[in-house]
Amino acid sequence: MSETIKIIQPASTSFPIVQGERTADLLSRFTKLDNDERENLLNETTSILSQCNNPVETVGSTTGITIGYVQSGKTMSFTTLTALAIDNGFRIVIYFAGIKNNLLEQTTKRLKKDLLTESDNSRFFKVYQSPSIKTNGHNDIKGALKLNRKPAILITVLKHTKHISELTEIFKTIEVREALGNNGVMIIDDEADQASLNTYARKNSKSEDWEDDEFSSTYSNILELRTSLPNHSYIQYTATPQAPLLINIMDLLSPKFHVVLTPGKAYTGGKTFFEDNTDLIKTIPDLEVYHHKHNPLVECPQSLIEALQLFLMGTAIVVNIQEKENFLSMMIHADREQDASKKFYNWVSNIMDNWSNRLGLPDNDPSKIELVTEFYNNYEDAIKRIDNPPTFDEVMNEVSQVLLDTNLELVIQGSREIDWSNATSHILVGAEMLNRGYTVEGLAVSYMPRYSISKSNADTIQQRCRFFGYKRNYLDSCRVYLPLDSILEYRDYVEHEEIMRTILKENSLEAVEQLLILNGSMNPTRSNILSVDVVSHKLNGWRQMNALQHIDENISFVSDFISSHTFKDFKNFGTDDRNHRYVKLEIGKVIEFLKDFKIMNMPDALRKSSTIQYLRYLAEKKDIKEAYIFEMSYAYDISKSKGTSLIDSKGGLKLNNIFSGRSTSGKEIYPGDKGIRFEDSLCVQIHKIKVKHNSMQWDKKVLYTLGIYYPEDFAHSFVGVEK
Incomplete structure (x- = not known):
């Protein structure tokens, strides 16, 4: 590795910021970014760090919020922030990595991969997942703090009261307190608007005094952890900042500064789908919109069959014929109930088996002819945005291969980790496990027949947008199936999001704190975190x-x-x-x-x-x-x-x-x-x-x-x- 590259000193910081060897090494391996994107990533990361507490032997704390788009590269941002923070004197970085084990595993593996902890960089970073005193975590961390080479200590923990409490107990031990001293700790709260906030705030507003208030356990444990750290910076990452900005501005988790992240050039978000390329959005008919009480479908809806055929043809074109991607994925997110996911999974499983068998029949077989005709009826839609498209026969030859090489997964609690590289196509059927924070790699077609009988929350509907991301290379084969009401809500949200980001870029938090412009059909966020009366x-x-x-x-x-x-x-x-x-x-x-x-x-x-x-x-x-x-x-x-x-x-x-x-x-x-x-x-x-x-x-x-x-x-x- 090279030595320190350069000093990057914003005017507002209280300590000199350098781009050191760990940051330079990490940036050099982000090969999908061009020079402008790498420079922008470094500048925005420097802006975050410059507003943090001085990490060297000082006392105090601060809170900031980093705002990106859904699926826009927030993990890359906080990984870069990690490297830059370590280059500039922080000894420990703690990550609240979601509320589900799959997100914890996802974050831990991503950090290890990006920071090369299993090869050249292993002596620079030590990663601990969910440490506790029972697992001797306090002695591990104490030992790492005392090593002469001063490795960075990276701690990933589930955003759950038990795990955060166990981590707090480690930082309260004499050995860790003495080894750490007043050296800087950074806490990175991924998906910060989820679980961290005090969900009793509305109820508490009715009590006579705050002494009588109740506090949600996760919120309480985060505050207790922060109290145990004499010098720390708490950085919230979110794509839906409505909740952090709407809580009382001086609450302990309320941000004092903010940075709005710029997505990479290949990013395709709400504006891409709901303003610039509305032909990619497909409407699910009202009678095919699933609800476990109001419309529990008894057979596979025709719109899902159409979506499956478009996905298979799109994969045949992009992966097998054009060879632009190694695989593509489809997501089916029907309802929060696992029974609904199982129902849709069984429908898709039976359909895929049926189609694979029928396409293997002789060309003159009536059953095969009928199925091929169904695909042909969707062929024009599949190729309408593709220059020099392959013929229908070429596409169908590859569709039969894609069917044989499709991995169908039911993504629910306890499901296995997906091996993305092991199939031409993946179809994921799931409920809340496919919600915020979960990355569906290569996602091309999304089918989301979620039925809403009341006003949606702006931050909740946005967090279901797994179909946003870096998809420019295969955007012409992307499709998003939604009920009409959801389409209208997303259009409203995109307008709101762009206004909000513009305001945040141009104003301080004091000027922005209550200024959220929303269509009347939407609530800004979950009501129980807002104070009244x-x-x-x-x-x-x-x-x-x-x-x-x-x-x-x-x-x-x-x-x-x-x-x-x-x-x-x-x-x-x-x-x-x-x-x-x-x-x-x-x-x-x-x-x-x-x-x-x-x-x-x-x-x-x-x-x-x-x-x-x-x-x-x-x-x-x-x-x-x-x-x-x-x-x-x-x-x-x-x-x-x-x-x-x-x-x-x-x-x-x-x-x-x-x-x-x-x-x-x-x-x-x-x-x-x-x-x-x-x-x-x-x-x-x-x-x-x-x-x-x-x-x-x-x-x-x-x-x-x-x-x-x-x-x-x-x-x-x-x-x-x-x-």
Whole structure:
């Protein structure tokens, strides 16, 4: 391998970025990309890395989102990001590789293949799939961290509460913590809008406070893993960012920066099919649209027979005659129920056997003549986009061979891995296993008679688009069979997607966060990850936060904030612990303060994120332009404090009560800390706290935390994400 090639230093990064030997080696092996595509891949990967945390002995975390098209090369992007991250000081990369074992295996094998872990590069990368303490994973990782050659440690894990929890336990062990120190870890969350997000958010909006909330187990475990890593960058990859962008913008999994990926020149996506080449889309008649309750078909639909014949002829032309591809595939995705998949599989199996037998009969056999006539009726469609097409007889001679060399697979839980190179054609019949993240190689014909009786989710219908991808070489033989309603939905989605990508390319996330343009027939995403009614239930009166993580960062931040603003005394109550001061700021400045004050526990992170949305809503809808930040007891010597108790709460720790009560003992009646406010304005109190606890870790520890006052008059229904 060569030495470091060049420094590629974006203006925004806090550490020098180099294209090192691992990145250069990887890029050199992407032979299907031309020079422009390789350069673009490197530039976009550099843009992602430049916004990550400095990986060398620092403390902190950040979250970003990388947005591509479905089947557009996101895996290539995060593999390149892996190499570049390792070249620039990251020691560990963790991959959340989907929610099904086949996706975990797919990702692990792809990483090993692309990074040559089984040959020349094996000393540079160590790959661990689903490590746990039971399998001695902590000792393996500790040993790898201590090796002199400093290999990169790549960890693939199922996006499942059990597996993430087991990984967290590894990073909590003393040996791994000491070996890792504050060196950088990167977490790559593939298909980030699936499973990672808190699916209880809508339900939680009805509870009285975030302390009472429930959190989906995967979401909770991801947050716990992040808390165990002192220096990490969390990068979400998705083609359907509606959910990450619509969750409260400062939620712990909500992105702080974004990069929109550019697909390669051979990519064929929604625009290709639903705008530029609409003749490739075929309508499944309403009576042939399958639904396990409303239309459980009893015999193979004619449209599927037509699709099979077009696929076989297309394969005969592209693979056997033109030799442009080694194989082609067909996907049949009928319904989420496995019984439906088995029904369609049996139909196709019987049809293929029947056709193979009949084509082997003498040419004058009536049964063969009838079948050949059926194929002939679809021949014009099969060749309509092909220059200098082969004759019908040439095609049929090869169709009989394709039938003999077709691999028919039922793709359900527990099904075998497909050997793509072992057949001329593959026909995959399946349900949810063929959904998001699953790569159907060489996919030419898709048959998807999914029946919908209600509004579809934009991100869900898009993730069924396995027929997108790098198909330019055989696009003329591609066909997509869909019900009319689905075709209309996809056309709407493609319009929405292009608008969304344009907006994302031209704006910051703050400007984009709620700006998703959708046709009224579609929901943007699954409803249970969106918050409603949080103002009337949770954003009223006084609330406190428990900032028990990132203590040193918050002390530094608050000190800088206070020194850079001019505060006014609120009122003299006679003693230092009761005298406070405040600054009046524009809403945008208050939002900046809240964004930069670190919170890493779930209830308070949700409070903080909702407060930010609420402030934006008030500024936009109620013409409220300012709010107040108070420095409480600004002249008080905190060492003299008796301390604020730290108590157990739901298995964790929280500050008992940060607000001092009402008092009549002095010259002036003290109204209590909750009386230090402006009645008609949102007020944030900065409290400097000395902790009282029976442990050496916490007792006498000094930290900053916040109290927030939400005026009762503002506690009406919040509609920020319901517009």
